[in-house]
Amino acid sequence: MHTRRSLRRVACKAQGVRTSGAEFNPLLMGAVEALFKFPPFFDAAKKNARSMIVKRYESLGGDWEGAMRDLQAQDWEARFKAVEDPAVTYPSYYTQPFHAYSKGNLCWEAALEVTMAAQSVHALVMDPRGKQLDPNGDARLRSSYSARIHENMAELGADRSGVRRIVDLGCASGLSSRELLRAFPGAEVTGVDLSPYFLAVGRYEQERREAAGGRPEALRWVHGAAESTGLAAGGADLVSMCLVAHELPVEATKAIMREAHRLLRPGGVMCIMEMNPASPVFQRIFSNPFAYTAFKSTEPWLQEYISLDMPGALREAGFAQVVTRESTPRHKTVTALKQ
Numbered sequence: 139m140h141t142r143r144s145l146r147r148v149a150c151k152a153q154g155v156r157t158s159g160a161e162f163n164p165l166l167m168g169a170v171e172a173l174f175k176f177p178p179f180f181d182a183a184k185k186n187a188r189s190m191i192v193k194r195y196e197s198l199g200g201d202w203e204g205a206m207r208d209l210q211a212q213d214w215e216a217r218f219k220a221v222e223d224p225a226v227t228y229p230s231y232y233t234q235p236f237h238a239y240s241k242g243n244l245c246w247e248a249a250l251e252v253t254m255a256a257q258s259v260h261a262l263v264m265d266p267r268g269k270q271l272d273p274n275g276d277a278r279l280r281s282s283y284s285a286r287i288h289e290n291m292a293e294l295g296a297d298r299s300g301v302r303r304i305v306d307l308g309c310a311s312g313l314s315s316r317e318l319l320r321a322f323p324g325a326e327v328t329g330v331d332l333s334p335y336f337l338a339v340g341r342y343e344q345e346r347r348e349a350a351g352g353r354p355e356a357l358r359w360v361h362g363a364a365e366s367t368g369l370a371a372g373g374a375d376l377v378s379m380c381l382v383a384h385e386l387p388v389e390a391t392k393a394i395m396r397e398a399h400r401l402l403r404p405g406g407v408m409c410i411m412e413m414n415p416a417s418p419v420f421q422r423i424f425s426n427p428f429a430y431t432a433f434k435s436t437e438p439w440l441q442e443y444i445s446l447d448m449p450g451a452l453r454e455a456g457f458a459q460v461v462t463r464e465s466t467p468r469h470k471t472v473t474a475l476k477q
């Protein structure tokens with residue numbers, strides 16, 4: 139009789155798909171993938187995933203439906219027009235379903251839900267077993283990014299007190315941008331994103347914070363591609379890309395690294411926080427073809443991301459030194475110095 143382990147060994151003898159150490163039988167993966175491409179199955183899986191995210195958010199004490207009702211009552215079209223650059227063109231890798239939204243990042247549903255979805259999805263990230271729910275998981279994930287940036291910069295001998303101008307590539311509605319403002323008080327952050335929907339929601343949330351706090355935030359928004367921001371060369375002390383690379387084909391990530399290198403002054407750093415495919419948590423997912431394919435069905439570029447040699451790509455983009463630290467049991471922070 140075959141055990142699961144022996145079946146896996148048999149599968150690995152076939153010419154398989156590599157996922158950072160794990161290797162799957164292409165027939166098995168093809169079958170699971172075909173299942174996820176079958177619309178009724180995909181729709182059911184999507185519904186299931188979404189209801190799990192909503193339920194988890196509510197079990198953390200949040201009111202998903204109530205928050206959505208309030209958000210949907212806002213005038214989004216005016217905000218959309220204020221942030222949208224109609225000249226922006228969307229790369230084909232971007233205009234496909236992501237995270238179980240059929241229009242990917244180019245729709246209101248994804249943008250209005252993003253803060254709650256982040257709190258729900260990240261509630262488990264600090265627990266190595268992925269079981270213990272933490273209502274502050276998202277905040278901890280982000281503050282661990284800041285802490286690792288500071289440690290990495292210290293190791294690289296980069297000037298941390300001189301960080302004044304930050305660019306946040308793939309900022310969405312600004313969760314990462316706000317963390318950068320917290321990590322570098324006195325700095326100004328320019329958030330760049332391809333989705334005018336996310337930027338409109340980010341601007342709305344910023345207006346509310348500014349009204350509540352009585353002072354403006356040093357955060358501005360640019361609608362555009364991270365590969366070609368149009369921002370001035372050498373004008374940034376720090377460029378961040380937080381939780382974006384797994385949504386990109388490898389060539390796009392490499393183009394963004396080259397753009398970050400162009401944006402930075404000598405002595406500036408590019409910082410990346412991402413899933414860590416080498417972590418035991420991801421290795422567990424990768425060793426289960428069904429879990430892996432389900433994950434991949436909402437992250438179309440996941441397999442490319444896993445194949446990326448991040449330090450190698452950063453060096454290829456011109457960065458002189460690269461250091462990596464673990465941020466959570468499943469995320470890493472990579473920092474690269476421009477000489």
Ligand SMILES: C[S@@+](CC[C@H](N)C(=O)[O-])C[C@H]1O[C@@H](n2cnc3c(N)ncnc32)[C@H](O)[C@@H]1O
Pocket residue numbers: 232243256307308309310311312313314330331332333336362363364365379380381382385386390
């Ligand atoms: C998972 S979200 C991460 C958002 C945010 N940085 C955070 O930490 O929560 C990825 C974001 O990257 C944006 N994005 C993806 N590809 C992009 C590109 N080529 N240029 C600019 N933004 C991009 C998406 O629109 C989305 O808002």
